[in-house]
Amino acid sequence: SSGPPGPAASAPLPPPPTLPPTLSVSTSFTPLPSSVGAALELQLHSEKTKVVELGRRCTELEVKSGTFENVVCVLNREVERFATTMEASNRQHKLDQDKIEALSNKVRQLERTVGLKDLTVAEMEGRLREMSATTFDGVFIWRISDFAKKRQDAVAGRAPAMFSPAFYTSKYGYKMCLRIYLNGDGTGRGSHLSLFFVVMRGLSDALLKWPFNQKVTLMLLDQSSREHIIDAFRPDVTSSSFQRPVSEMNIASGCPLFCPLSKLDGKNSYIRDDTIFIKAIVDLTGL
Template identity: 85%
Template sequence: MAAQEPSPPSSLEGNKPGFPKNILANHLEDKHLCNSCLKVLRRPLQAQCGHRFCCFCFHQLVSSGPEKCNACIKEDLFEEPTSILKPGGAFADNAARREVEALAAVCPNEGCTWTGTIKDFEASHEGLCDFAIILCPSCKELMRANEQERHDQRECPERALNCKYCKESFLLKDIKAHDEICPKYPMMCEGCAKKKIPREKYVDHIKFCSKCKAACRFHVVGCHTSVEKEKIPDHERQCSYEHLNLLLHFIMGIKVSLESLQPHSLEVAGHKLQELHQSLRDLELRMSQLGGGGASASTQDGKVAELSRRCQELELKVNTFENIVCVLNREMERSCSTMEASNRQHRLDQDKIEILSNKVRQLERTVSLRDLSIVEMEGKMKEMLAATYDGIFVWKISDFAKKRQDAVAGRAPAMFSPAFYSSKYGYKMCLRIYLNGDGTGRGSHLSLFFVVMRGHSDALLKWPFHQKVTLMLLDQNNREHIIDAFRPDISSSSFQRPVSDMNIASGCPLFCPLSKLESKNSYVRDDTIFIKAIVDLTAL
C-alpha cells in the first residue's frame, strides 16, 4: 500500500521540532526520539525505512529534494529505495503519537512545578509557562516570561523614554546624545550664574550677558586675556601700552616678511627659466639623432635577410613536430579504446560487488535483529529470575565505590532496581536510588524512592495503590538497620494506575546521610550494600 503523504506543517502545532528531552518525568527511550533533531517526537511520521521523524523535521529534510536517511547510514542499514527520504515517502504514525502524548511530563523550564502528560503540556502549558526563557525583541537579552513586563519598563536598554524637557521620544541608550542636542535642555551661564536657560536661548543670552567673558580685541596681535564684557573698556585703557607694543611687533614682522619675499620670488623664477632652456636643448639633440638614421639602411637589409633564413629553418622543424604529433595521436586513440573497455569491465564488477554488498547488509540486518531479540529475551529472563512475588525485595548493589563516583560526576545519578511484585498477579514495583542524593538531599544524603510500574494485571487491581511501604538499608552485621516507612498519598499521581511504563518515583530524599556510609561501619562491606523493601500486604 503506497504511503500517504502528510500535509506540510502549516498550523502552530506542526511548525516546531521535537520536545526537549528533559520534559520526560521518567526514563527516556530511543524509540521516542526523532532521528533528525534527536528530541522527543512531535507529530511523528514514519518513513519507508521504518525510522520516525517529527513532522516539521521531515518536511524540512525533504524541502530541497530527496535525501538519504542518516539513521540508516549510521546503523549501516542503507538500502535503496526505502532509505531515500522524499516528499510523499512517509505517513503519520498515530500509534507512536498517542504513545508519546501519553508519557508523563514535567515542565523543562527551571523553577516550574507543572506536571502532566506531553499532550497536556503541548495543549495548555507550552508557550504559556511563566518560567520559559524568552528573547527580548529589542535588546536580544534572555529572560523569564514573568519578568518581561518589569524588563520592558525598567531594565531594557532599548526601551523608549520621553524627554522631560522637550517631550520628544528617544531610546535609553541615546539619553546622553539627546541631552547634548535637546533645545529645551537647561543650561547655566558661567558669567552671571543664571540657571535653567534653554539651550535654544543660550546663545542669545551669551551675546547680551555683561558678566560673560570675551576675548580682548587685540587677541589677533597676541593679547590672550579674557575679561567680562562690561570690563573690556577698562582693560583696554589699563593695557594700552602693552597693546601698542604688541601691535608694533606685529607690523614689524609683516614688513620683514615682505622684504624677504621679493628676492626669493625672483630667484625661483630664474631657476624655472634655466630648466626650460635645458629641456629645449634636449629636444634639439633628439631631433638630430632621428635625422641621421638614413645612413644605416644597408645594415637593416642584412638583418631582414637573416630573419628570413631563420624563419625557413623554423618551418622545417614545425613540419617534423607535426609528424610526431600524428603518431602520438594514433597511440592515444588506441589507449583510449583500451581504457573504455577496462572501464566497462570495472562497472560490471562494481555492479556485482554492489549486489553482493546488499545481500551481506540484508543478512547483517537479519542477524542484528536476531541479536536484539536474544538480548531482549536475556533481559526478560534476568528480570524474571530477580523478581519476587511476596512484596519483599532485597536489592544487592555491588561496585558501590565506582557507582558512587559516577553519581557524583553526574554520569549516572540514578539507578533502577529489577522489578518485584506483591503477588503473582499483583502490583509491579521497583526501587530508584540516588547514590549522591536528589533534591534536598543532593550531595549530603543517599536518596531512596519507591516506583509503581505498569503490570499485566493492573486492570484487576484496586487503585490507587495504598499499601504501606518500608525501605531499609541493611546493616550487614544485623545490628542497626536504617529504616524509613510511609503510607502512599492516594491523591498523588505516583500511586494512580500507571499510563506509561512507570509512575513518578516517591520516597525519601533524606533516607541516609552519606557520612554514615563513609565512616567505618557495616553498611558497606566488600564494596557492596543491600537495600530491602517491604510492602505491607495485610490489607490485601
C-alpha cells in the same frame, strides 16, 4: 620550201658567285697546367666518394626504415591487443565494482539486522534477568554491584538515577519497583542516598483495590553487624503516586534523605566487594 626550224642558240651561263675568303680554324688546344688537373681529379674523386657514401647511407636508412616499419607494425598490433585487453579489464572492473557495491550493501543490511537482533537479545536478556529477580510476595532484595563506578556516574550526572527490576505483591497483585539516587535527589542531593518506591502499571490492575494503601519498608542492609538503615511509610492515598497508573509508572515517592553519604564513605559494613543491598517489604495485610 623551208625545212623544220633548228634548235635555238644557247644563252651564255652567268659567272659563278664569288666566295668569301675561307677562315682558317686552328684545331690545336692549349694544355692546362698539371696542378689544376690534379686538383680537378681530386675534387672529382672526392665527389664520387661522397656519392658512394650517400648511396651507402641511403641503403642503411632504407634498411632501418624497413626495420622501423616492422617494429611499428608490431607495436600497433601490441597496442591494439593491449587496448582490447584494457577494454575487457575495464568491463570486468565495472562488474567487480558492481559486485563489491552489492556485497557492501548486503553487509550493511546484515550489520543492521545483526544490530537489531543484538538489541533484541540484549532486551530479552534484560527481561530474563528481571524475571529471575522478580518476586511475588511483596519482599524484594536489590543487589547493586560496581557501586563505586555507579556512584561516580551519579556524581558526574551521567546516570543520576537507577531503577530496580519490578516485583509484585502476588502473581496477580500490584506491580512495583524502586528508584535510587546514589548522589541524592531533591533535598538530599550531594549529601544523602535517596531511595523511592514506585507503583507501576500491571496487567492485573483492573482487579486490584485503588488507591494503593499498603505500608512500605525500605532498608539498606548492613552486611556484617546487621545494623540496617530502615525507613518506612504508609502511602498518602490522596497522592497521585498511589492511584491506578495511567502510564508505565507513577511518580516516585519515598525518602530523599534515606541515608547520609558519609556513612558510605571510608570503611563501612554497607558496602562489600563494591556491592550494596537494598531491601523492600510491602505489608500484605488486607490483600
